[in-house]
Amino acid sequence: MKCIIEKAFVKSHRTTELIAITEQIRQIVQKSGVKNGIVNVFTQHVTTALTINEDDPKLEEDIARFMLKAVPEDDSYAHHHFFRKDGRMAVNAYSHIRASLLGANLTIRLLDGDMVLGGRQNLYLVELDGPQLRGLAVQIMGE
Amino acid sequence: MKCIIEKAFVKSHRTTELIAITEQIRQIVQKSGVKNGIVNVFTQHVTTALTINEDDPKLEEDIARFMLKAVPEDDSYAHHHFFRKDGRMAVNAYSHIRASLLGANLTIRLLDGDMVLGGRQNLYLVELDGPQLRGLAVQIMGE
Amino acid sequence: MKCIIEKAFVKSHRTTELIAITEQIRQIVQKSGVKNGIVNVFTQHVTTALTINEDDPKLEEDIARFMLKAVPEDDSYAHHHFFRKDGRMAVNAYSHIRASLLGANLTIRLLDGDMVLGGRQNLYLVELDGPQLRGLAVQIMGE
Numbered sequence: 277m278k279c280i281i282e283k284a285f286v287k288s289h290r291t292t293e294l295i296a297i298t299e300q301i302r303q304i305v306q307k308s309g310v311k312n313g314i315v316n317v318f319t320q321h322v323t324t325a326l327t328i329n330e331d332d333p334k335l336e337e338d339i340a341r342f343m344l345k346a347v348p349e350d351d352s353y354a355h356h357h358f359f360r361k362d363g364r365m366a367v368n369a370y371s372h373i374r375a376s377l378l379g380a381n382l383t384i385r386l387l388d389g390d391m392v393l394g395g396r397q398n399l400y401l402v403e404l405d406g407p408q409l410r411g412l413a414v415q416i417m418g419e
Numbered sequence: 420m421k422c423i424i425e426k427a428f429v430k431s432h433r434t435t436e437l438i439a440i441t442e443q444i445r446q447i448v449q450k451s452g453v454k455n456g457i458v459n460v461f462t463q464h465v466t467t468a469l470t471i472n473e474d475d476p477k478l479e480e481d482i483a484r485f486m487l488k489a490v491p492e493d494d495s496y497a498h499h500h501f502f503r504k505d506g507r508m509a510v511n512a513y514s515h516i517r518a519s520l521l522g523a524n525l526t527i528r529l530l531d532g533d534m535v536l537g538g539r540q541n542l543y544l545v546e547l548d549g550p551q552l553r554g555l556a557v558q559i560m561g562e
Numbered sequence: 563m564k565c566i567i568e569k570a571f572v573k574s575h576r577t578t579e580l581i582a583i584t585e586q587i588r589q590i591v592q593k594s595g596v597k598n599g600i601v602n603v604f605t606q607h608v609t610t611a612l613t614i615n616e617d618d619p620k621l622e623e624d625i626a627r628f629m630l631k632a633v634p635e636d637d638s639y640a641h642h643h644f645f646r647k648d649g650r651m652a653v654n655a656y657s658h659i660r661a662s663l664l665g666a667n668l669t670i671r672l673l674d675g676d677m678v679l680g681g682r683q684n685l686y687l688v689e690l691d692g693p694q695l696r697g698l699a700v701q702i703m704g705e
Contacts, residue, residue: 277420277563279598279704281673312422314459314560316600316669320680322616327519330465334497338512339519342490347628354620369624376613376625376664378519380683383459383526383669385558387424392556394463397523413678415671417560417600417703418422420563455565457602457703470662473608477640481655482662485633521662526602526669528701530567535699537606540666560703561565 280308280416288406292344294327294336297412298399302391304414311389313418318381320413323371323405325378331398343374343404371405378402386418423451423559431549435487437470437479440555441542445534447557454532456561461524463556466514466548468521474541486517486547514548521545529561566594566702574692578630580613580622583698584685588677590700597675599704604667606699609657609691611664617684629660629690657691664688672704 282304286295297317305315319326329335353369382399384391393399401410425447429438440460448458462469472478496512525542527534536542544553568590572581583603591601605612615621639655668685670677679685687696 277705281598281671281678312424314558316671318669318671318678320683322614322680322682328465328523329515329519330498332498334499335512335515338496338498339516342516346489346632353624355616355618355624356620369621372615372621373625373628376615379522379665380614381669383461383524385424385459385461385556392424392461394465394554396465397463411680413671415600419420455567457701471608471666472658472662473641475641477642478655478658481639481641482659485659489632522665526604526667528567528602528604528699535567535604537608537697539608540606562563 277419278310282414284412284414286401286410286412288403288408288410291406292340293403294339294400295403296331296398297401301399301414305386305391305416306389308416310386310416310418313386313416314383315386315391316381316383316415318413319401320411323368323375324410325375325380325402325404326382327378327400327402328382328397329400330396347373368405374404420560420562421453425557427555427557429544429553429555431546431551431553434549435483436546437482437543438546439474439541440544444542444557448529448534448559449532451559453529453559453561456529456559457526458529458534459524459526459558461556463554466511466518467553468518468523468545468547469525470521470543470545471525471540472543473539490516511548517547563703563705564596568700570698570700572687572696572698574689574694574696577692578626579689580625580686581689582617582684583687587685587700591672591677591702592675594702596672596702596704599672599702600669601672601677602667602669602701604699606697609654609661610696611661611666611688611690612668613664613686613688614668614683615686616682633659654691660690
């Protein structure tokens with residue numbers, strides 16, 4: 277059994293956005309040479325999430341807007357974040373809560389060297405506190 | 420190590436409902452002959468989800484009702500869905516958002532050829548845009 | 563390939579709280595002797611969840627408070643729970659719904675015998691109907 281770990285990097289450009297990562301993960305899977313098994317995609321960050329949904333820019337906007345509304349910025353939160361570079365303080369508890377609602381990892385089966393996804397299923401990194409450069413761990417287990 | 424992929428089909432009868440799939444998945448696991456490992460259940464659709472909760476029809480209703488309320492239909496959404504058969508257009512962004520909130524896959528451990536679940540834990544397919552026939556991928560890895 | 567299942571126990575002290583379990587899971591992983599693979603952490607209960615977020619007591623409070631607000635107690639629910647010991651009836655549907663929103667399992671990769679987590683990532687058991695003694699299944703697969 278092979279057990280391969282690769283990293284993937286994704287650059288976000290907005291505070292809150294869905295970024296399609298299906299092709300990037302597919303290429304890592306194909307390069308691994310594993311034919312049957314699973315791929316586990318895991319975000320390394322506490323203000324991003326991973327989700328699966330339909331490949332439609334309008335839906336990406338709908339999901340991002342919903343997260344802003346479901347966990348509003350103008351509520352009362354205790355958590356503060358100090359930026360390491362300039363010591364500036366920011367409240368971003370809502371970014372963390374949105375991340376916990378969506379989840380940090382996806383496990384997808386591999387068959388004949390490719391991910392088996394439904395016809396409309398697309399993998400997304402959900403940026404919740406961007407823009408930033410984000411790292412994903414992509415782990416492939418199988419034979 | 421064995422790595423077996425099976426499909427399971429579930430027919431929903433309402434727009435939004437929880438459908439218990441524990442026994443159906445259990446039979447697939449037992450048929451696979453894998454004794455120790457994991458089973459990964461994955462929905463192929465972007466308007467369904469998978470969840471684990473207590474086997475009580477009243478709770479199934481509570482969860483379905485909550486999803487309707489948490490992501491309301493009468494909000495403003497950009498995503499539209501065209502039915503392939505008759506070209507009719509429908510807004511169902513709320514179904515997609517509900518799916519992302521609940522998640523698309525479950526990973527459950529196997530011991531002595533059966534899923535190890537807590538006494539009250541039941542696996543559910545959550546239909547969010549039915550009624551439809553839905554396909555699940557059931558992947559069993561282990562020995 | 564090894565496939566090891568261990569149990570972990572966590573005692574909650576409040577009705578709703580996040581309890582850090584990173585060190586407890588790390589020790590189980592190290593004791594297993596598995597160097598490369600995955601660890602799947604799974605809660606056995608239908609009124610708890612698992613999540614990953616930043617190790618900050620203030621954020622733990624923010625997440626707990628958000629769950630209370632997102633799924634309010636003073637709504638109308640059908641599900642009732644009878645306590646086995648004294649036959650007392652309680653409505654705790656909101657605890658179950660909160661559990662489904664956050665999810666019941668986490669899959670984390672192992673490299674060189676340790677979980678690979680981002681610098682701010684902490685594993686949490688989310689107690690949603692405590693205080694209780696809770697059981698987690700910790701499954702380690704790999705070599």
